Amino acid sequence: MTEPVPSNLGSFPSRASPSYGQGSSANLADILERVLDKGIVIAGDIQINLLDIELLTIKLRLLVASVDKAKEMGIDWWEHDPALSSHADGGRELAEENRRLREEIAGLRDAQALPSAEGPAEKPERPKKRASTAKSTRAGNRRTPRTER
């Protein structure tokens, strides 16, 4: 009756195998992968939103955490995935890269053009100063270099 399970297994050689009982030692990622994501879906009386679970495990970034917690840990793939997020359209990455490149070009132009316009005396200092301000305020007023010119 209260016989431990392993000895029950022993009496069923067809199913017993050397590695049986990996249940306790199995990798949590593997277990969650199966327990959360595979298996039959039947409706229970208390329904939790299974879609939520799927959303979080859909690419097996296997950390089931709230969105904020996950973000804290650097997991925000759903924000960039066009299949999951409406405002992460495919062009976003390109636009982002474009913006970054433009900024860089503007910065470079700035660094080169200004010393020649304002005379050689300031040459050694000016570009350095420019570069550092451009870097630190890049996100805020990224257009400044261009409007100055």
Next chain:
Amino acid sequence: MTATVSYLYGVSAVPGGSYDVVAALRGIADAPVRLVPDEDANLAAIVSSVPADDFDEAPLAAHLEDLDWLEAVARAHHRVVDAMAARTTVLPLRLATIYRDDDRVRAMIRAGHRAFAQRLAHLAGHMEWGVKVYFDPPSAPTASTAAAPAAELSPGRAYLRSRHQERDSRQDAYRAAEQAARRVEAAARTQAVEHVRHRLQQGPLSHGSGENIVNNAYLVADGQAEDFRDAVQLAAEQSETIRVEITGPWAPYSFVSRQNEPGEMSEEAIT
């Protein structure tokens, strides 16, 4: 007002002795596990009582975000399914399938009886095996290979060249690993009845070194498990850049519905 609700682990065929197996099991929160059979008692839901307070909709949703809680429940869920699967064929349910009481569970089994029986018959005598292939990138080429041409080149070009070589050798290694992975897949398929490709594992919970390039599950007849493992291992040994991890046997989580399509059975099963 009931203090407990019925938590379902799976639906299984009920061979003799199942009740003894189940009696020895502890489920979520260490609660005893029981079988809730249908009328002709050849099909049963594997059930245990869980506190309603923990498994009502709102607390449950909150709990699912708590990795420690989730791990405990997932392991308990899996332990029950696993122990039962060692004995008989089980259709594992997804985590957190809750019914108000056993009567509602009985109604669900009655309603889904045909679908369950069909699938159980199909899966009988088979278990699931997981095969994961990892790509272990070779270490970067040593300085000696890059140093020879560097002498006559300017430092910049030498750097670019060595970067180039590094990239090429990594790409070659990756290609070789992909080929090896395909050989492993082919070898595994010959011994398996069905197979599905899972998403590759990444992230903090996936363990082991290297990049996961294959994450498959195979449905293998019980008698063929040894051959299956041997075939996979043999195929893996032919390559140095890949590492293979075989897990199992699992209850057939990945094969409970045809085409592995979640929700396929649900329509038939819902009252």
